[in-house]
Structure formats: structure tokens, C-alpha cells
Amino acid sequence: MSIEIDHVNKHFRDFVAVDNVSLTFNEGELTALLGPSGSGKTTLLRIIAGLEQPDTGRIRFHGEDTTDKHVSQRGVGFVFQHYALFKHMTVFQNVAYGLTVRPRQSRPSKANINAKVMRLLELVQLDWTAHRYPHQLSGGQRQRIALARALAVEPKVLLLDEPFGALDAKVRAELRRWLRRLHDDIHVTSVFVTHDQEEALEVSDRVVVMNKGRVEQDGSPEQVYDTPANPFVYRFLGNVNLFHARIHDGVARIGDIQLPAPEFHGYHNERGEAYVRSHEIEVLATRQHDDALHSQIELVSVIGPTVRLELRTDNTETLVHAELSKHHFHSLGLKQGSDAWIRPTHSRIFLPDERVANG
Structure with missing residues (x-):
């Protein structure tokens, strides 16, 4: 029926x-x-x-x-x-x-x-x-x-x-x-x-x-x-981080990080919003990539096999939420108060008026 x-x-x-x-x-x-x-x-x-x-x-x-x-x-x-x-x-x-x-x-x-x-x-x-x-x-x-x-x-x-x-x-x-x-x-x-x-x-x-x-x-x-x-x-669907970005000719930039935004070819210095889920934030103990943001771990929450982190990046009041396995977290040797570097592994770029683009 x-x-x-x-x-x-x-x-x-x-x-x-x-x-x-x-x-x-x-x-x-x-x-x-x-x-x-x-x-x-x-x-x-x-x-x-x-x-x-x-x-x-x-x-x-x-x-x-x-x-x-x-x-x-x-x-x-x-x-x-x-x-x-x-x-x-x-x-x-x-x-x-x-x-x-x-x-x-x-x-x-x-x-x-x-x-x-x-x-x-x-x-x-x-x-x-x-x-x-x-x-x-x-x-x-x-x-x-x-x-x-x-x-x-x-x-x-x-x-x-x-x-x-x-x-x-x-x-x-x-x-x-x-x-x-x-x-x-x-x-x-x-x-x-x-x-x-x-x-x-x-x-x-x-x-x-x-x-x-x-x-x-x-x-x-x-x-x-x-x-x-x-x-x-x-x-609404899961934990997500919002980064303010600048879009220029198909690339969205967050600090030193460049994210692909092919739908925005032809845009010049446009304000954008990058959405990144918490499990799509890569956490590094040292700066291994040029496109990584320096941050400090403010909170570590261990929930069974998962570790959830709250990190604050330089020059921002916004907390970044990251999620990784407990095994991986311990292998990094990080703890609350440690310096860390973060980078998105996947993102989605939107304009403030909610027009859509893939990133």
C-alpha cells in the first residue's frame, strides 16, 4: 500500500x-x-x-x-x-x-x-x-x-x-x-x-x-x-564542527588549510562555512602537514573504546570537537593540556545563504 x-x-x-x-x-x-x-x-x-x-x-x-x-x-x-x-x-x-x-x-x-x-x-x-x-x-x-x-x-x-x-x-x-x-x-x-x-x-x-x-x-x-x-x-545528523572559510576559485581556505570546493569555481573571496564531522578531524601530535591548525586539548572524554576531544585552535573562540579510537589516542601520547594539530579529512562547504556545494 x-x-x-x-x-x-x-x-x-x-x-x-x-x-x-x-x-x-x-x-x-x-x-x-x-x-x-x-x-x-x-x-x-x-x-x-x-x-x-x-x-x-x-x-x-x-x-x-x-x-x-x-x-x-x-x-x-x-x-x-x-x-x-x-x-x-x-x-x-x-x-x-x-x-x-x-x-x-x-x-x-x-x-x-x-x-x-x-x-x-x-x-x-x-x-x-x-x-x-x-x-x-x-x-x-x-x-x-x-x-x-x-x-x-x-x-x-x-x-x-x-x-x-x-x-x-x-x-x-x-x-x-x-x-x-x-x-x-x-x-x-x-x-x-x-x-x-x-x-x-x-x-x-x-x-x-x-x-x-x-x-x-x-x-x-x-x-x-x-x-x-x-x-x-x-x-542535525551527528556532531559537526563549523569553520568560517574564504572561498576563492574552487578552494575554501581555513587558516593554512585548503579544502576543495569545486562547485565554487569562479567565486572570488566569498565568505563560506565548512562543516566537518567530529570523526572526520584528524588529530596529530606533531605538525606533519602544512595544512594543519595548531590547537590545545582542553578536554578529554573517554567513552568505552572512543575518545572525544575538545580542542581550541589559535586565534579563535570556537571549540573543535574530534573523535578517535582510544587505541589511536594513546598511540599519539596526547593528554589534556597538550598541543596538537588538526586537519579535516572530509568537509562540506556551504555559503551563508545555505546554497550547497561539496567539499
Whole structure:
């Protein structure tokens, strides 16, 4: 089931939640709507579900206009952040609920409901919890039951709103890997909302980055991470350093460092901004290259196998963040307070007005 969003707008008083968004979600695809709080991603998801009505624009499921259809007529399964399980019902009863409340003429037999619920509980690897109550389960288990309940009604589309947001980091990581495997098994068209960049990049087939109600970029996880469309996407996807540069005839200069900027051939002494991710900063104990900046290490943070550094370069108030392996850091013989030299191994150059160029 494909989903088409056609020039959808939604305002709340003086707040623009969704600003002229057009997207098509392909059949069987798992898409992440990624963005900060207030970016419009949850409102857009609720419009797809029929829980909100757009001010203008249309929603189509597989070519059929569903904009004015009630949520109960859209064939949507919805999973909320906070489980929304019925506390007084067993796990089995929760999963069976959507089937048991169907009109009599379309309601499966009791035997068929029992068989289907148990198949779903096996699918989410929780068949042994059938006679337990939600309070007897962990948060991760409750969320898997909520997903089984959404799948019980055989939805054409599965929508998930921050499905793992209420869980701790370890459980969240386990569940997103599990969701990816589950989706590969069931292939239902799925859209999930998240503000977690790692979650979106790991789980989805496609990432739609939103900001202030607009789509900033739409592409595969590799595309949005490797070739961000603009500075907002670059800043939002991971730790990034911003260097002020001067662009002249296809070269961006930061102090003694020259960075290739081929899209800017013909520009003369133009102000630019160089974006460099923290793991793309090479740290040196001695000046081995002419194109390196002298700096001093102000902070060393060891996080498992990774070391994160805060360095201050000469004649600047801006801190530079670098990330390298603990083994490599120790091999350099550096410590907090040491002098060091840094150089970007990869960069992306933008003009201040956010026009794009590769570097």
C-alpha cells in the first residue's frame, strides 16, 4: 500500500505544523520521519492516520483519496510511544481487542481469533506472556505487545509515533534491531516518527528530515548522512564542527588549510562555512602537514573504546570537537593540556545563504 501526501498544510492558531508537504511512501517501505521537537513529524503522521485533518491538501492510499475518511476506515495500525495497552486485560485480550470489537458480520470466529493472536505473539516472541497483564511486563515487552495488537487487524499501513522513546538506551537499541527484522518479515508499508538520528539511520529504508513543518531532505540513510542537503541536516545528523572559510576559485581556505570546493569555481573571496564531522578531524601530535591548525586539548572524554576531544585552535573562540579510537589516542601520547594539530579529512562547504556545494 503506497501513501501519497499531496501539498498538505496544517496550522494550529499562529503555529504552522505542516507547511505544504508533498511526499510518496512506497509500498513495503519503512520510512523514518526525523526531526527535532516541533518539526511537524507527529502532526503529519496523525494526518496520515486520520487523527488530524489537514487544512488543505490530500492524502491518498494506493491512489484512493482517504482525506475525508474516518480513521476506522483507513486500515491503519497505530503504535504510540506509551503503549496504550488496556491494563485490565491480559496480553492475549489486548492483542485480540481489535478483532473482537468488529461488527458481527466481519468478526472472525473465536477459534480464528485465538489462532491469529497466538501467531502474532509468536511473531513478536512473546507467546509465553499470553495470560499475563501489562504491569507484569517490561517496557520493551509492552511495546512489542502494542505492535502485535496493531498488526492483528491486518493494517494496510503501520504508523509508529516515537515507538521506543520511553525506553532506556539499551532496550531501545535492541528493539530497533528487532523492528528492522520484523519489517523484513511482514513488509507492511510503515512510517515511524523519531527524533533519534541513530535510530532513523539504522532502522529505515528511507529518511525524511523535517524542520519547522517542512521537508529539508528525503533520501536513503546513506544519502542524508553522506550528502546533507543543507546546514540544518548536517547539524542535525551527528556532531559537526563549523569553520568560517574564504572561498576563492574552487578552494575554501581555513587558516593554512585548503579544502576543495569545486562547485565554487569562479567565486572570488566569498565568505563560506565548512562543516566537518567530529570523526572526520584528524588529530596529530606533531605538525606533519602544512595544512594543519595548531590547537590545545582542553578536554578529554573517554567513552568505552572512543575518545572525544575538545580542542581550541589559535586565534579563535570556537571549540573543535574530534573523535578517535582510544587505541589511536594513546598511540599519539596526547593528554589534556597538550598541543596538537588538526586537519579535516572530509568537509562540506556551504555559503551563508545555505546554497550547497561539496567539499
